[in-house]
Amino acid sequence: MTDATTDQDVERQRTAVIARALADPKRLCVLESLSEGELSVSDLSVCVGCQVPNMSQHLAVLRAAGLVHSRREGSTVYYRLADPRILEAYRLIQMIAH
Amino acid sequence: MTDATTDQDVERQRTAVIARALADPKRLCVLESLSEGELSVSDLSVCVGCQVPNMSQHLAVLRAAGLVHSRREGSTVYYRLADPRILEAYRLIQMIAH
DNA sequence: TCACAGCTTGCGCAAGGACGCAAGTGGCTC
DNA sequence: GAGCCACTTGCGTCCTTGCGCAAGCTGTGA
Numbered sequence A, B: 001m002t003d004a005t006t007d008q009d010v011e012r013q014r015t016a017v018i019a020r021a022l023a024d025p026k027r028l029c030v031l032e033s034l035s036e037g038e039l040s041v042s043d044l045s046v047c048v049g050c051q052v053p054n055m056s057q058h059l060a061v062l063r064a065a066g067l068v069h070s071r072r073e074g075s076t077v078y079y080r081l082a083d084p085r086i087l088e089a090y091r092l093i094q095m096i097a098h
Numbered sequence C: 001t002c003a004c005a006g007c008t009t010g011c012g013c014a015a016g017g018a019c020g021c022a023a024g025t026g027g028c029t030c
Numbered sequence D: 001g002a003g004c005c006a007c008t009t010g011c012g013t014c015c016t017t018g019c020g021c022a023a024g025c026t027g028t029g030a
Helices: A006-021 A025-034 A041-048 A052-064 A085-097 B006-021 B025-034 B041-048 B052-064 B085-096
Strands: A068-073 A076-081 B068-073 B076-081
Touching (some): A006 A052, A006 B006, A025 A041, A025 A052, A025 A076, A025 A085, A025 B006, A041 A052, A052 A068, B006 B052, B025 B041, B025 B052, B025 B076, B041 B076, B052 B068
Antiparallel strands (some): A068 A076
């Protein structure tokens, strides 16, 4: 017995996770920065203007939402956008915001 | 002297407010329901499956984000989508979520 | 004016998020 | 191995959110 609304609810839940990942100015700034190519955590912390541990946490949120991928090169970790469509969504919401 | 990043920051802040409004399954359900036309608060509370005061609060969030408009008719308040593009954004994020 | 229906608001609580700081982990070089 | 760099994780604190419940409007009709 599936609790009544399972499918649609799960779908909305996943959509909500992504929307929540977009619901922070610093994370939006991260996405903007990554639109031009991949960057390291420390690069991003400079772009956004926050401490490295804080940036690492924001990136974890974006990663959990599936919006970014990471790649290790030596001791440096590079992040990149997982799906270019996320920028479309960003722009669209930005337009709605005027 | 403007605090360095004022304009872009304000822009991201407003985008974040909208994204946050989308970041809840019940509010997404509200938007879906309103896609077919305007509905009253009690209608929506039935569609979504929550209590009326709770629905009223969710609607206040959506209204603060500028995503819905309300209209009073007698003692009943009808809500409708403020901008059809919000559905596009919803669908887009939904696609990204797979 | 009274009673009622439809919404909103206030309050208290529990859960979650953002941040700073300190500590831990993994890779590089010497 | 020792030391260092880049990043992640843990912890404590403060602030915000979602919810249920009760109380307050506001409009309708008797």
